Amino acid sequence: MTSDLDDLQGLGFVLYRSTARAGLDGSAMQDILRTARHRNQSLGLTGCLHHEDGLFFQWLEGPADGLRKVVASLMDDDRHCDFEILDQGALDHRRFQDWRMRFSDRDRASLMDWFARSDSSTVHRGDYAGGVVAFMMGLDL
Ligand SMILES: Cc1cc2nc3c(=O)[nH]c(=O)nc-3n(C[C@H](O)[C@H](O)[C@H](O)COP(=O)(O)O)c2cc1C
Secondary structure, eight states: OBOOGGGOOSEEEEEEEEEEOTTOOHHHHHHHHHHHHHHHHHHTOEEEEEEETTEEEEEEEEEHHHHHHHHHHHHTOTTEEEEEEEEEEEOSSOSSTTOSSEEEETTTOOHHHHHHHOOTTTSOTTOHHHHHHHHHHTOOO
16 A cells, blocks of 8 residues: 655655666666665665666665665755656565565567456556556566
8 A cells, every 4th residue: 555655664666767867778777787786785675666768667676775765865866857656655575585686678578568468357447557567576587
């Protein structure tokens, strides 16, 4: 269930969407992932980042304190804009236990194609956030 990160204790998650800065290239992407994985390891965070058609979708999970720190950094990061939280709240168990930050992009898998192919048995009508997580969890990289 969605709840504010400020009130959260224990394990939580954040799912957001943002717009990548124009001209962000492969080496900038590698920089982002290097920093992300390093810091996530020290804060005990795991998750998945998907990049497609100039958009980022990221699921971050872990201790609430660490999540709050990284979300504050993300909102201040000019490598992306239009930061919009799709869902956030408490979590019973991690979805990406083994990933300091899993990464995928359109070359590997397309979220838009996945949505276009999905029917009501995989994505509940209107549950955009649920669809994004289901896509990420189904990635076979
Ligand atoms: C799309 C995107 C995803 C990012 N993912 C993470 C992440 O998972 N963990 C993280 O610590 N930083 C991530 N970063 C980098 C942070 O925005 C920030 O630069 C970094 O955590 C250092 O924060 P600081 O400058 O406040 O110390 C990401 C940046 C972008 C643009």
